[in-house]
Amino acid sequence: MKPIQVLLVIGLMFAVNTIFAQADSSDQLFKKYDNYREKRITHRRFKHHDIEPILLNMKKLPNVEVEEIGRSVENRAIYMVKMGSGKIPVLLWSQMHGDEPTATQALFDIFNFFQKDDELNPLRDKILSELTLYFIPMLNPDGAERFTRRNALQIDINRDARRLESPESKILKAMRERTQAKFGFNLHDQQKYYTAGHHPYPASITFLAPAYNPAEDMNPVRANAAKLIVQLNNMLQKYIPHSVGKWNDDFEPRAFGELMTKWGTSTVLIESGGYSDDPERQFVRKLNFVI
DSSP states (O other): OOSEEHHHHHHHHHTTTOOOSSTTHHHHHHHTGGGTOOTTOOSTTOOHHHHHHHHHHGGGSTTEEEEEEEEOTTOOEEEEEEEEOOSEEEEEEEOSSTTOOHHHHHHHHHHHHHHOOSTTHHHHHHHHHHEEEEEEOOSOHHHHHHTOSSOTTSOOGGGOTTTOOSHHHHHHHHHHHHHTOSEEEEEEEOOTTOBSSSSSSBOSEEEEOOOSSTTOOOOHHHHHHHHHHHHHHHHHTTTSTTOEEEOOOOOOTTOHHHHHHHHTOEEEEEEEOOOTTOTTOHHHHHHHHHO
């Protein structure tokens, strides 16, 4: 799996405080990534029409629900993929900024992972029995069409969580209310020039447990996200030592991460950054898959 993808799978396990039965589970995911990688998506500038046929075809799969949950400003379908039957709901959304596609690729790798039949079946069974997973790949298809941050109304969806002026924002808020997600993964890209701390290493992955108030207090909801990040960072150090960053935690009252936390969802921001000789961020995609 690509690094970013592996991170997401392992993160789902930590979300239910599950310790892998085998000490080398993360290594297995990392080594076997190519078995799950979605080979129809190979570059960053893919569009809605590239992923929609894959999503529609997934409707034929057993134990998978694919639902159109709304339409973008320019009438492109936005889909939700549901997997699992556990008591803990987890909501993952990607590409709310149209030019931040790395995690969307990783989500499709994860979809493939859950459909495989191999020696990792115990891991799959554990995840799907403990969690109910709700994925929203490409929340901003109009922005993805132009490879721009904002949607077709020139609204930054991640600054529209309070006013809900755009249809995409309303869709995401409605899905949080519908699922009552215990955990949320807010999946973004960041500039490749960012470093992890005061040294030259690139911040290939950056985390944040967003604050829910201006005082940046630590309530149980935010604390659960922070604990999850500690586990994810520990795991990532074996793959990208010194290249895990911490996002600025200044409170942004209009952002979905902050308000998701306020609404009761322990939210983890994951920013996919640069890596040496990885212009298409395919290694960082793999990291997303692992976490």
